[in-house]
Amino acid sequence: MANLKDDERLDFLLAENLRIIQSPSVFAFSLDAVLLARFVYVPIQKGNLIDLCSGNGVIPLFLSTRTKGQITGVEIQERLYDMAIRSIEYNGLQDRLHMIHGDIKEMPKQLGYGKFDVVTCNPPYFLTSSKDEVNPNEHLAIARHEILCTLEDAIKASSQLVKQGGKVAFVHRPGRLLDIITLMRQYRLEPKRIQFVYPKKGKEANTLLVEAIKDGSPDLKISPPLFVYDEDDQYTPEIRAILYGE
Template sequence: MIQKPSLFSFSIDAVLLGRFVRVPIQKGNILDLCTGNGIVAILLTTRTKATIDALDIQPELVELANRNVLMNQKGNQVSILEGDLNDLPASVQQKKYDVVTCNPPYFEKGQALEKNLNPHFAIARHELHCTLEDVIRVCSEQVKYKGKVAIVHRPERMTDILLLMRKYQLEPKRMQLVYPKEGKSANMVLIEAIKGGKAGLETLSPLMVFDEDDQYTERFKEVYVRQ
């Protein structure tokens, strides 16, 4: 993956999202919102033959994502699109997807931006162009009935996420908390919902990233570094 220090680079959360969501193996359509440099879409190509549309609002990241798609020889499967989540390109609006994924901005617009924050980082981290409700509403609008929506976010927003999913007919079905290490509070949550699904949430066993020696745990390596 090509990354630039001046742009927002992917981290563990994006990789875990790409591993967590359940996808059709042979065919189908997938939409990845807030794709950044295309990491989630490219990871998904290792698990599915579905066609993938990946959208980001920042032209610099769209250019980088296109380069990554070409470098990984995924141009026949992944289409990178520039656009606003709240004003989707016509080619996206016309479709309904089997799966929609999103690694959205984590911090609410009202929260203070870090001093002198790079504008690319600000858009990626803060809800400047879309709110959490926008993300979940659009995911629901674009996914098929009985299709899946998966997002990664911060645990402190979990109540909002679950309530908004129910509001937009997305029934949370699988959830996993991710912890930096034993004894620390969770700093990520992965949630998968089904459009029009029945009630019933499966809480997966927690995932610890680091052990007591600050090395990746064996279980985390099985998820994160698998080929």
């Protein structure tokens, strides 16, 4: 039995045959997290992986089905960290998945520099220019806006945590592409693979996936585009395969 609190619910991660604790008022993962967990290269047999800005632990849970390595999640909000811990316990993954309640900016000092083979991050997307633009729900505001963590904070921490030759993968908005590439190169992360995700054909891309290598040589590949919905507003076969394993 899951130990649920308040308005929490136990949802299926269908393709992975796992369950996750979510809350409509605190946090529920989006497609972006699923796409990042599928996009990033991971060593299958072993390795040391870390996910920054983990929320309720969705990316560590997804990654657990793709690698037998050790996975650490970092989340600054205690309520979300608590949800992640309970989800990991519910799925019996405590031997491989570990959560840290803390600030990603402190993780290199706390965990050590160059310790990880892979770093993933689904950071807050939106710059915080005025109080009026921020979600009044504190949990959602922190998850979505650069209040406690900026894009530069996330990229700098990722670079410090990853081994030389290790991989760092982010999901973000296409409008920040130049910021991401500029900051990655500033912190010795060379972008190697980019994929744009589109709501449907004929629409502008609304999601960006990027993978970089620490001190890698310049050679950027653009993956084929990914479309979420077809002309009938149903999930495309590619998205159905990611979500449901079909």
